[in-house]
Amino acid sequence: MTDNATLATASEELLWPRYADPEDLADIEAVPLAARGLPESTYALLTRAAARWPERIALTVLPEATRWREPLRRSYSQLLADVHRYANLLHELGVRRTDAVALIAPNCAELIPATLAAQLAGIAAPINGGLSHDHIAELLRRSGARVLITAGPELAPDTWVAARELAARGFLDALLVVRPTSAPALPPALPTIADLRVGYLDALAADQDSTRFRGKPPAASDLAALFHTGGTTGVPKLAAHRHCGEVANAWMIAANSLFDEESVIFAALPLFHVNALVVTLLAPLFRGHSVVWAGPLGYRDLALYAEFWNIVAHYRIAAMSAVPTVYAVLAQCPIDADISSLRYAMVGASPLPLAVREDFQGHTGITLVEGYGLTEATCATARSFPEAHRIGAVGQRMPYQQVAVVRTAEDGPWERLPAGETGMLVISGPTVFAGYVAGRDEHGYRLDGLGTLVEGWLSTGDLAHIDDDGFIHLHGRAKDLIIRGGHNIDPASIEDALLSHPQVSAAGAVGRPDVHAGEIPVAYVALTTGADVTERELVAWAAQRVHERAAAPKTVTILDALPVTDVGKPYKLGLRADATRRELLDALATLSGVAGVATAVEDGAIAATVTLDSDAERGTVEAVLGRYAIDWNVEVRR
Numbered sequence: 058m059t060d061n062a063t064l065a066t067a068s069e070e071l072l073w074p075r076y077a078d079p080e081d082l083a084d085i086e087a088v089p090l091a092a093r094g095l096p097e098s099t100y101a102l103l104t105r106a107a108a109r110w111p112e113r114i115a116l117t118v119l120p121e122a123t124r125w126r127e128p129l130r131r132s133y134s135q136l137l138a139d140v141h142r143y144a145n146l147l148h149e150l151g152v153r154r155t156d157a158v159a160l161i162a163p164n165c166a167e168l169i170p171a172t173l174a175a176q177l178a179g180i181a182a183p184i185n186g187g188l189s190h191d192h193i194a195e196l197l198r199r200s201g202a203r204v205l206i207t208a209g210p211e212l213a214p215d216t217w218v219a220a221r222e223l224a225a226r227g228f229l230d231a232l233l234v235v236r237p238t239s240a241p242a243l244p245p246a247l248p249t250i251a252d253l254r255v256g257y258l259d260a261l262a263a264d265q266d267s268t269r270f271r272g273k274p275p276a277a278s279d280l281a282a283l284f285h286t287g288g289t290t291g292v293p294k295l296a297a298h299r300h301c302g303e304v305a306n307a308w309m310i311a312a313n314s315l316f317d318e319e320s321v322i323f324a325a326l327p328l329f330h331v332n333a334l335v336v337t338l339l340a341p342l343f344r345g346h347s348v349v350w351a352g353p354l355g356y357r358d359l360a361l362y363a364e365f366w367n368i369v370a371h372y373r374i375a376a377m378s379a380v381p382t383v384y385a386v387l388a389q390c391p392i393d394a395d396i397s398s399l400r401y402a403m404v405g406a407s408p409l410p411l412a413v414r415e416d417f418q419g420h421t422g423i424t425l426v427e428g429y430g431l432t433e434a435t436c437a438t439a440r441s442f443p444e445a446h447r448i449g450a451v452g453q454r455m456p457y458q459q460v461a462v463v464r465t466a467e468d469g470p471w472e473r474l475p476a477g478e479t480g481m482l483v484i485s486g487p488t489v490f491a492g493y494v495a496g497r498d499e500h501g502y503r504l505d506g507l508g509t510l511v512e513g514w515l516s517t518g519d520l521a522h523i524d525d526d527g528f529i530h531l532h533g534r535a536k537d538l539i540i541r542g543g544h545n546i547d548p549a550s551i552e553d554a555l556l557s558h559p560q561v562s563a564a565g566a567v568g569r570p571d572v573h574a575g576e577i578p579v580a581y582v583a584l585t586t587g588a589d590v591t592e593r594e595l596v597a598w599a600a601q602r603v604h605e606r607a608a609a610p611k612t613v614t615i616l617d618a619l620p621v622t623d624v625g626k627p628y629k630l631g632l633r634a635d636a637t638r639r640e641l642l643d644a645l646a647t648l649s650g651v652a653g654v655a656t657a658v659e660d661g662a663i664a665a666t667v668t669l670d671s672d673a674e675r676g677t678v679e680a681v682l683g684r685y686a687i688d689w690n691v692e693v694r695r
Contacts, residue, residue: 077314078445085456095308098275098300100177102342107137110345118166120238121352122361125368129166129239138267143174145265148272150231152179155501157200161186162208163353167235171206182283183329186216189604197228199295200283201497209234224250233258277301286432295494296432297504305487306435307339309455318344320375325351335436336378356383362390370394376401380543381409388416406543412684427451435488439529450528458486462523479532482521483514532662537629539568539578546608551580554602560588563619569636572684579636580610583618630658637663644681650674652694665689
């Protein structure tokens, strides 16, 4: 018994090295990752948690923000039992290791075990229900999913309508419906749809074995999930995650020495987002954390903000993760409760304006801790440290992930750049994804990096420099994605909508800086000879044709011709510079001392210069500029 106890203690020490400040990284990596003893799969991670803390509360799910005192709670043993029942139902429906299970629903108590069950029986393919029906249909086709777990009419009526339409079009063999958290006992009747298996997930799985999975559990190298991610053209691509990558990234997050087993995590991001899966579902399993899940609207529920500090105080929330726009709102919400439990507020997904940081920290006394990641690297690649804040940096790379900055050239090798120089940020290591779904045959998915993978290194599409201490500083994106409040918008969808107008000959969409959302989409067009369409008419035209409301451009500007490079390719940086200039001109319009605003492209990033007549307005101007996540400087005209 003593030997076993000694081995168990040694194993725990290997699993949990000290990881509280930047200097710990070298000591952590002195031990190979393979020696850490990580679970083989997300299912093995869950079974480990249920064995260690069977009665501990794993999930506290709020029906909605206004009903935060009426949660549904599930212990770790109950969560595992639910996962077994759901996975066995999927297995009965024919789902095997290389088969995807699509999930389209807002967060609710049933969706959490359903997501884990999909990874156990097959491959989870979560989809944003806010996409157009055609985009959802195309993602289903690419994934090959024949089983869809979907929100029913009580939980998300629009999603239910889309699911029924897809089922009627022959995309599916089974439609499994999830209900709102703590729903009334009697659900509405579901329709019969051809030969499909249609029913409520929990009811259909009620008689399934809850003690074990009757299929073959996944291995480390098996695919765990297909996450759709914004691309440069058309429908989002499907990025494939392996179990080993998700488990490794979850461990890197859980290894944070600021957490202990009593820490309570708050979750409000949707489960079709990698942050929700890795940061607030998988990582807590490592240490048996309890997670409080917001209602189905998450941070989009305006009622949440009125109750947020009460929720933090009541549940003793220790950590949360959100995008900058959430913290900008919380900085304005009066604090009338004891929020001393909240020690770790993580922010990512889009650049953090200095003013948002200062407003939130000044209002709450809680340090915002930045991070950086992307779907193609599983989730998180860099983290910051509350006691070692580095101005302008998104953090230090996480253990066992490697980062570099390179200069790229078409059809040429990457040239690695020294510390301090700006170039393309690239990543390698255990969290790099397996590739995008390029097709499917009898052996499973055909995966392809589509140019983003070079000898094990992933090109992020983000411009950055790495300082002498290994901290990453971002300088904008080489890729064209517009990030609105942490939500990726493909500019091609806006451009396609505008190009469908008979008087538009060219279109380009970019992100315009915004103090609330980080960026908002705007568009530029060139018109055919003799055109008489107005900018306002084009805004309305695009709004009716983009695949999601968030992508509707706020403005459309008519130009004689769109800017191009020396070889005739569209020059988006020129448009982004103009959009930035126009935004700052509007923001500073009421200040009499502003002589001019200029923007320029420097090392692939946008830099703004505001010229003043005198120093009298400098403080006011700098306060305005500080609310934007852009590079800027102020000069006084001599």
